[in-house]
Amino acid sequence: AQRVTQPEKLLSVFKGAPVELKCNYSYSGSPELFWYVQYSRQRLQLLLRHISRESIKGFTADLNKGETSFHLKKPFAQEEDSAMYYCALRSSQGAQKLVFGQGTRLTINP
C-alpha cells in the first residue's frame, strides 16, 4: 500500500537553528516525492519535488530509497518558514494523484 508518514505533528525550533522535517514513505516502485507547504491564510502550494533536486527558499530534500525517506532540511530557519508542511507521494506512474502525509506544523521561534 502507498503510504506517507510524517512522524512529527508539531516541530518548534529557534530562528537560525537547523530544521529537519521527517517523511517516510511506503511504495513498491520508483517513487516521486514532493513537499507541499501551507503558510498562514494561504493555499496549499508546492514547495519542491525530489526529481528536480532543487533548493527552494533554502530548503532541500534528498530521496533515500534505502531508508524510504524524503526528509526536508534547511540549515538556518527563518521566522517566515513557520507553516504547515506536507510530504506527498505520486500514487503511480502516469497518475495525477498524490498521497499526502498528515503534515507537520513548523513553528520558528524568534
Added chain:
Amino acid sequence: DAGVTQSPTHLIKTRGQQVTLRCSPKSGHDTVSWYQQALGQGPQFIFQYYEEEERQRGNFPDRFSGHQFPNYSSELNVNALLLGDSALYLCASSPRLAGWSGELFFGEGSRLTVL
C-alpha cells in the same frame, strides 16, 4: 488569474442531507481533483475529472459523486451526509500533460460541517 476558486467557503448541513460543492480551475487547466481533509490530517484523494469523466477514484463510497462541465469547472456531490463527512474539501487543478510536474494548484477549500 484568480487561480482555483471554490464555493461555498463554509456550510452547515444535517445528517442525511445532500451537499454540492463547486470548483473553477485555474485558467489553462483542464484536470480537476477533489481532496477531503479531515481535521489534523493531510488531504485525501476523492476523485479526479478530465474531459468530463471520472478518471481516478480514491477509497470513498458511492455517496461521493462528481461532475465536470465543458468549461472544466467541477462539482462534488455528497449524499446522505454522515457526521464523519465533516471536513475541508479541497479542489485542485492541473494541466493534463504527459510530463506532469507533480504540481497541483489548490483552492482555499469548502469547510463542511455536518450536525
